[in-house]
Amino acid sequence: MRRFDCPSCGHEVFFANTACLSCGTALVYAPGRGFLPSTDGDGFCANREAIGCNWAGESPDGLCLSCQHTLIVPDLTVAGNAERWARLEAAKRPVIRALHHLRLPLTDAQGQPAPVFELKGDPLASDAPKVMTGHDNGTITLNIAEADDAERAAIRQSLGEPYRTLTGHFRHEVAHHYWQVLTGGEPARLDALRAVFGDERQDYAAALEAHYRDGPPPDWSQHFISAYASSHPWEDFAETWAHVMHLLDGLETARAFRLVPGDLPLDLADLAALPMARLAEAWAALSVALNAVNQAMGHETFYPFVLTPPVVAKMEAVRQMIQRA
Structure with a gap:
C-alpha cells in the first residue's frame, strides 16, 4: 500500500x-x-x-470498483451482519486495488464485473447445510462467519493453520478465478502451469478427502508454501498466488515507509516486474525483523512461512503469469 x-x-x-x-x-x-x-x-x-x-x-447505480464485485450481501436483518459485511468489504478493497494496479482483468467477456462475490451467512436452521467458502466459475462464496475474529481463530486452530485472515481468503479465492481466466483453456498455458504445480485434472474431491484424512506428505514444507497447498495443484497455485500478493502488497507498503532497500521501486506494478528471487530476498529480511518485533510485543508471528527455493520457483511462475497478463 x-x-x-x-x-x-x-x-x-x-x-x-x-x-x-x-x-x-x-x-x-x-x-x-x-x-x-x-x-x-x-x-x-x-x-x-x-x-x-x-x-x-x-x-450507474453508484457503486465503486470494489463494491461492484459483490453480488450478494449478508442478510442485514440478522444482528451483527452489517458489521460483518463492512469488515469483509474492508478486507476486499486492498485486494481489488492490487488487481487493478497490476492490470489484471476485472471484467468478463461481456464487460461485467468478474470475479464476483457472494457473502453469505449460515442458515438459521441447525440442520441446514452450512455455507462453504469456495470458488465456482468466477463466483466466490465467503461464509461471513470468517469476519468474526473468534470464529476465524477457532477454524484456524482446528485446521492447524499458522495464518488465516480475511484478506488472505480473498487473495486465495481470486487465484482460482485467474487460473481459469489467464490460461483461457489454452493447452500451452495449462501445460506450463502443470509443469510447475502438477496436473489439475486429478480428482479434486478425492484429493481433498485424502488430505484431510491422511495429512500432508512429511516433506511438504520443502516444496509447498503451506500444508494445504500440497492437497491438489489448484490449491498449490491458489496458495502460491496469495503469497505472491502478500509479498507485493507488503513490500509496496514497506517501501513507502522506507523499511526495505531504496533500490526497490515504489509502485506495485514495478515491483511485480522484478524477479521473484529479488523480491523474496527483500521479503525474507523484512519478515525476519517483523517476526522479532511481533514477538517482542507478545504478538503472534508476523509471517510464519518459509520461502524455500522450490516455493520461490513456483512464486516466480505466478509472477510471470501476472506480468504476461
Whole structure:
C-alpha cells in the first residue's frame, strides 16, 4: 500500500479514512488516482453510509470498483451482519486495488464485473447445510462467519493453520478465478502451469478427502508454501498466488515507509516486474525483523512461512503469469 496525503491540507491519511483527521475534509479514494476531496458528498460509493466504503462511485447505480464485485450481501436483518459485511468489504478493497494496479482483468467477456462475490451467512436452521467458502466459475462464496475474529481463530486452530485472515481468503479465492481466466483453456498455458504445480485434472474431491484424512506428505514444507497447498495443484497455485500478493502488497507498503532497500521501486506494478528471487530476498529480511518485533510485543508471528527455493520457483511462475497478463 502506498502512503497518501490529504488533497486539501497535505496531512497524511490512510487507506481506510473517510475524512482527513487534520482538516476534516471528506475523502474519496479513486483507484489509480489516490484520494480526492469531496466536500459536498459528490462521487461517494453508494455503500459509504452502510459500510463506510470510502471509494468513488463509478457504476450507474453508484457503486465503486470494489463494491461492484459483490453480488450478494449478508442478510442485514440478522444482528451483527452489517458489521460483518463492512469488515469483509474492508478486507476486499486492498485486494481489488492490487488487481487493478497490476492490470489484471476485472471484467468478463461481456464487460461485467468478474470475479464476483457472494457473502453469505449460515442458515438459521441447525440442520441446514452450512455455507462453504469456495470458488465456482468466477463466483466466490465467503461464509461471513470468517469476519468474526473468534470464529476465524477457532477454524484456524482446528485446521492447524499458522495464518488465516480475511484478506488472505480473498487473495486465495481470486487465484482460482485467474487460473481459469489467464490460461483461457489454452493447452500451452495449462501445460506450463502443470509443469510447475502438477496436473489439475486429478480428482479434486478425492484429493481433498485424502488430505484431510491422511495429512500432508512429511516433506511438504520443502516444496509447498503451506500444508494445504500440497492437497491438489489448484490449491498449490491458489496458495502460491496469495503469497505472491502478500509479498507485493507488503513490500509496496514497506517501501513507502522506507523499511526495505531504496533500490526497490515504489509502485506495485514495478515491483511485480522484478524477479521473484529479488523480491523474496527483500521479503525474507523484512519478515525476519517483523517476526522479532511481533514477538517482542507478545504478538503472534508476523509471517510464519518459509520461502524455500522450490516455493520461490513456483512464486516466480505466478509472477510471470501476472506480468504476461
